[in-house]
Amino acid sequence: MSDFLIVGAGILGLSHAYAAARRGLRVKVFERSATPLGASIRNFGQALVSGQPPGQMLELAKASRVIWAHWAEHAGFALKRNGSLLLARTALEQDLLEAFCNGRALEHGYPVELLQGAALDALYDGQFRHHRAALRGLDDQQVYSREAIPALVNYLREQLGVEFHFSTLVREVEPGFLTTTAGRFSGEHIVVCSGHDYQTLLAEPMAQLQPQVCRLQMLRARPCFGLDLQHSLLTGLSCLHYGAYADLPQAQALRAEIQAGSPHLLENGIHLLISPTPHGELIIGDSHAYGSDASPFNAEQVDNWMIELAEQTLGGRIEVLERWQGVYGSGGPGPFSLLAVAPGVSAALMHSGVGMSVGPALAEGHIARLI
Known part of the structure; x- marks a missing residue:
C-alpha cells in the first residue's frame, strides 16, 4: 500500500507528490496522457508574487517562490529570478x-x-x-513550462522515489483504492488534482462548486x-x-x-x-x-x-x-478549492490561472494537514 495516490501530473499533482515524498512517504502519481499536456505546460511559466491579492494568496506565492528555487536547483531547469x-x-x-x-x-x-x-x-x-x-x-520568477514540468517529473522519480503511471486513466476513486486502466491500487490517502476535468472523477462534489x-x-x-x-x-x-x-x-x-x-x-x-x-x-x-x-x-x-x-x-x-x-x-467559490470528499479522499482544484504561482505552497499546506 502507498501512503499517497495522486491523480494528475500537472503543477498541483506534482506539488502534492513533492510535499509527500520529501517527508519520506510512498507516492504514486497517475496521469491519463503519456506526458503532462494540460494547463501546466500551456502557460506563461510566470510565478508571480506581485500580482496576488493581499492575504492568503500573497503568502502562498511568497512561500512557493522558495520551493521553485529548490526545484530549479535540484531538477536542473532554468529559472529566471530577476523579476x-x-x-x-x-x-x-x-x-x-x-x-x-x-x-x-x-x-x-x-x-x-x-x-x-x-x-x-x-x-x-x-x-x-x-x-x-x-x-x-x-520576487517574481519565470520558468519555461514545457521544459520545467518534465524536469520536475524526472526529479521526483529519480531523486525522491515517486512512482509515475502515465497513459493511465483513473476510472474510479473510493476510500483506500483507485481503479485504473493499469489495474487497482491501494493507498492511505488519495488526492485528485484533475485540472478542469470536472466529470470523470468526483463529479458530484465538484458540481457543487459550480x-x-x-x-x-x-x-x-x-x-x-x-x-x-x-x-x-x-x-x-x-x-x-x-x-x-x-x-x-x-x-x-x-x-x-x-x-x-x-x-x-x-x-x-x-x-x-x-x-x-x-x-x-x-x-x-x-x-x-x-x-x-x-x-x-x-x-x-x-x-x-x-x-x-x-x-x-x-x-x-x-x-x-x-x-x-x-x-x-x-468559477468556483474562490481562487482554489480543497475538498474533503470521503475518509482518505480529497481533491485540489484551481479556479484561476495562478497555479504556477501558488500551487507549490498550497500543496505543502494541504499535505501537512492530511497527515
Whole structure:
C-alpha cells in the first residue's frame, strides 16, 4: 500500500507528490496522457508574487517562490529570478501603479519598485522608454513550462522515489483504492488534482462548486529586432485582472477608459503577458473566454489584437511561430478549492490561472494537514 495516490501530473499533482515524498512517504502519481499536456505546460511559466491579492494568496506565492528555487536547483531547469516588469502605457496606468506603490505595496509588504525617468530609460538600452513607468516585481520568477514540468517529473522519480503511471486513466476513486486502466491500487490517502476535468472523477462534489472552464489564446513568437528579454512583461491591462490591483479606485477609472476606447479588449478578456523562453523566443497572450466547455475555435482577430499589443509594448515587430489554446479551471467559490470528499479522499482544484504561482505552497499546506 502507498501512503499517497495522486491523480494528475500537472503543477498541483506534482506539488502534492513533492510535499509527500520529501517527508519520506510512498507516492504514486497517475496521469491519463503519456506526458503532462494540460494547463501546466500551456502557460506563461510566470510565478508571480506581485500580482496576488493581499492575504492568503500573497503568502502562498511568497512561500512557493522558495520551493521553485529548490526545484530549479535540484531538477536542473532554468529559472529566471530577476523579476517582472509591469509597463504603464498611459497616464491612468501610471496613476494606478503610483497609488499601489504608495499604499497597498507598503501596507502588505509587496516586494516592488517603481521605475520612471532615467531608471525606465535604462531598461534594455531604452527599448521601453515609450512607456510612462514600469513596476518591477522583485520576487517574481519565470520558468519555461514545457521544459520545467518534465524536469520536475524526472526529479521526483529519480531523486525522491515517486512512482509515475502515465497513459493511465483513473476510472474510479473510493476510500483506500483507485481503479485504473493499469489495474487497482491501494493507498492511505488519495488526492485528485484533475485540472478542469470536472466529470470523470468526483463529479458530484465538484458540481457543487459550480466550476467553469477558461479558454485562452496564446502564441510563441520571435522578435524581429535585437531584444534579449530577461523579464516577464505585463501591462496596465493586467491590473484589471490581478487581485493586487483590480479593486483599487484607479483600476475602475482605467477600466472605464479602456471600455470607452478599446472595448474589444474587455469583451475578449485580453491583457498582455509576455514571457521569454530560454531559447530567445517569447510566449505571448492572452485572452479569456469562460463557459462550461472550451470552444475549439480560435478567433484570428483576437490573435491580431494581441500581436498588435505585443508589438506596441515591445517597440518592434514579432514573427509568430506557434499558436495554441490554454485551458484552466475557473468559477468556483474562490481562487482554489480543497475538498474533503470521503475518509482518505480529497481533491485540489484551481479556479484561476495562478497555479504556477501558488500551487507549490498550497500543496505543502494541504499535505501537512492530511497527515
